[in-house]
Amino acid sequence: MKILVTGAAGFIGSKVSFNLMEKGFNVIGLDCVNDYYDISLKEARLSPLLANEKFTFEKTDLSDREAMALLFDDHQFDVVIHLAAQAGVRYSIDNPMAYADSNLVGHLNILEGCRHSKVKHLVYASSSSVYGLNQKTPFGTSDSVDHPVSLYAATKKSNELMAHSYSHLYDLPTTGLRFFTVYGPWGRPDMAPFIFTKKILEGQTIDINNNGDMWRDFTYIDDIVEGIVRIANVIPTRSENWTVESGTPATSSAPYSVYNIGHGSPVNLMDFIKEIESALGIEAKKNFREMQPGDVYKTYADTTDLFEATGYKPKVGLKEGVKALVDWYRDFYKV
Numbered sequence: 001m002k003i004l005v006t007g008a009a010g011f012i013g014s015k016v017s018f019n020l021m022e023k024g025f026n027v028i029g030l031d032c033v034n035d036y037y038d039i040s041l042k043e044a045r046l047s048p049l050l051a052n053e054k055f056t057f058e059k060t061d062l063s064d065r066e067a068m069a070l071l072f073d074d075h076q077f078d079v080v081i082h083l084a085a086q087a088g089v090r091y092s093i094d095n096p097m098a099y100a101d102s103n104l105v106g107h108l109n110i111l112e113g114c115r116h117s118k119v120k121h122l123v124y125a126s127s128s129s130v131y132g133l134n135q136k137t138p139f140g141t142s143d144s145v146d147h148p149v150s151l152y153a154a155t156k157k158s159n160e161l162m163a164h165s166y167s168h169l170y171d172l173p174t175t176g177l178r179f180f181t182v183y184g185p186w187g188r189p190d191m192a193p194f195i196f197t198k199k200i201l202e203g204q205t206i207d208i209n210n211n212g213d214m215w216r217d218f219t220y221i222d223d224i225v226e227g228i229v230r231i232a233n234v235i236p237t238r239s240e241n242w243t244v245e246s247g248t249p250a251t252s253s254a255p256y257s258v259y260n261i262g263h264g265s266p267v268n269l270m271d272f273i274k275e276i277e278s279a280l281g282i283e284a285k286k287n288f289r290e291m292q293p294g295d296v297y298k299t300y301a302d303t304t305d306l307f308e309a310t311g312y313k314p315k316v317g318l319k320e321g322v323k324a325l326v327d328w329y330r331d332f333y334k335v
Helices: 013-022 039-050 063-076 095-115 150-171 192-201 221-232 269-279 304-310 318-333
Strands: 002-006 026-031 053-061 077-081 122-127 173-178 205-208 258-261 285-288
Touching: 002 013, 002 063, 002 269, 013 026, 013 039, 013 221, 026 039, 026 318, 039 053, 063 095, 077 095, 077 221, 095 122, 095 304, 122 150, 122 221, 150 173, 150 258, 192 205, 192 269, 192 318, 205 269, 221 258, 221 304, 258 304, 269 318
Parallel strands: 002 026, 002 077, 026 053, 077 122, 122 173, 173 258, 205 285
Antiparallel strands: none
């Protein structure tokens, strides 16, 4: 079986690629390796992948329509795991066009490639950010997600809508995964766990939004990868008895599904920082500030549907996960 993993130089994509190859699959990894954050980190993630004979790397931009069409023509993928995107809530305020290019045009190019080459299953990354102004917790996939508070979130909601239209029109099985605050070794430098670790070690002050009164459903990277790989084997099918009135937004008469993928136990931001302080043996210098544009107060995943479909259940607790992140950071950056 031949599997395309987009975002293969990324935090999640590199780990998914490893997992799939360990299971014996051939992986074609796509990434444009842009400079949104430190390219050397992306290259370090890629290096061991490139040494594996089951891995083929394609340096291609998702938004390049001709290149993407050629990619699908050349390889004839069985499954596509589409994780590449322009990430980051705050960056979407400063550079919105990057999100249109990667998350909208790029996603459409993936859908077109899957449609024309008759891919058996498209699994793609959505985000917990789609829940926006929702206050009822835990967040469930049956909830409305019509009020995003960032352009990034709006593009991810758009990805789900675009996928549904292709599932309906072309019988393309698609599954969207709403990720909840993924952290761990090899993580993204623009995310709070990495930023806090780096700044505390360097003796810099960390900014704490909403004066620390925030909650996140922190989910360890290995648990996320396990969920992705399992759901790739659960291919949605048509449900002729489904109706808008009786069904949920996460299912359809088309071969279409959406799931939350998270730990299912939100952690107060201050408690998360305390775990990093404990693992580092250093107390952070703290600057408490107001809620920032695009932020949400709390994320909390109801993963019941995903568990029922795959048996997926996160195993790594906060203390273990934070220690692994800190140990990796110290080793990788020699501090």
